[in-house]
Amino acid sequence: MSERIKVAVAGATGRIGREVVRMVLEDPGLQLAAAVARSAGPVDAGSLVGKPDTGVTVSSDLSEALAASRPDVLVDFTSPKAAMPNAETAIAHGVRPIMGTTGFTPEQIAELDKQCRDRGIGGLIAPNFSIGAILMMKFSSMAAKYFPHVEIIEYHGDQKLDAPSGTSIKTAEWIAGSREEIRQGNPNEEEVIEGARGGYYNGFRIHSVRLPGVFAQQEVIFGAFGQTLKIRHDSYDRAGYMPGVNTAIHKVMTATGMVYGFEHFLD
Structure with missing residues (x-):
């Protein structure tokens, strides 16, 4: 069996963030490495979705969480204000950002593409995963x-x-x-x-x-x-986005540069 992909989730206590946590925990090919939220308190990530303890405590600091857990991928469903700095933080740690948060300008996408290429990694900005x-x-x-x-x-x-x-x-x-x-x-x-x-x-x-x-x-x-x-x-339900997020996690591992649009990850 190939090594599991380590995933960090930003906005883990949000409505979509919790669905991402659940999806990662239920996929044997993925490993939840970190869960980040600004105001969750030190709770186990499993408690967010009614599952047993995972050993992953929800953190409030993204940079610290990425440095400690060293994930392969960050999935971010936070806010337009936080999206750009979160993506830059992930790239700086060599973590591939998958941004479900919208609001990026063309200039920001170009800058993130450059940062990804400088680090030799891929990323994704997806207005919709459906x-x-x-x-x-x-x-x-x-x-x-x-x-x-x-x-x-x-x-x-x-x-x-x-x-x-x-x-x-x-x-x-x-x-x-x-x-x-x-x-x-x-x-x-x-x-x-x-x-x-x-x-x-x-x-x-x-x-x-x-x-x-x-x-x-x-x-x-x-x-x-x-x-x-x-x-x-x-x-009708946020769970409908999860097959797309799951596909993105696997496909971003072989991508280079910041990809704009989930359609580029579809066969």
Whole structure:
């Protein structure tokens, strides 16, 4: 049996972080090396997911945890504010970062790519780990060649910190790569209420809905003469992201540089 991949989890007490901890503990090919959270207290990581003690105590300091446990991979589901410094800390320790946190700028991605290459390791920034969401983006890119008029509506809970979502931005990038920029709508239109038409990207609009009771959905709407096409993906449970995270952990071990988009890890 090959040696297990040692995994550290940042944001381990969060809702997605706990799912990552559970997934790692249930995969015989993975080993939980560290669990990091700012305000968990010195508890065993197993207690976060209702499992027996693992011998891994939740730490509040990422750098110290990485230095002590020397993991192969860091999986980070924290916050946009913490994401960049966490990724840089991981790389500095020679740990491959898998960032499920969104909000990275193109400049930050380029800088992290350079840092990874300087250390000879790989990393991943993934706006979405859902296989269904990746297919939604792919199908939208295909449709944009024939239906260049498009708008995106993305739905998340009211506690999400960034808008528009990383998934919608990634979708917009895929669409923009399949069509020329077209400034849609009436050229003389006027927003009676500022922001009513949504965020502008490559000639089309992205609308962000934030409501309690909503988890994560996205709809891409294409319009043409006499017809519309709607491509929609709905996520109902955070556990649905875990097969993708698991795949990313294994694939990042052979990657070089910072990869942007989980689709690059799919066969």
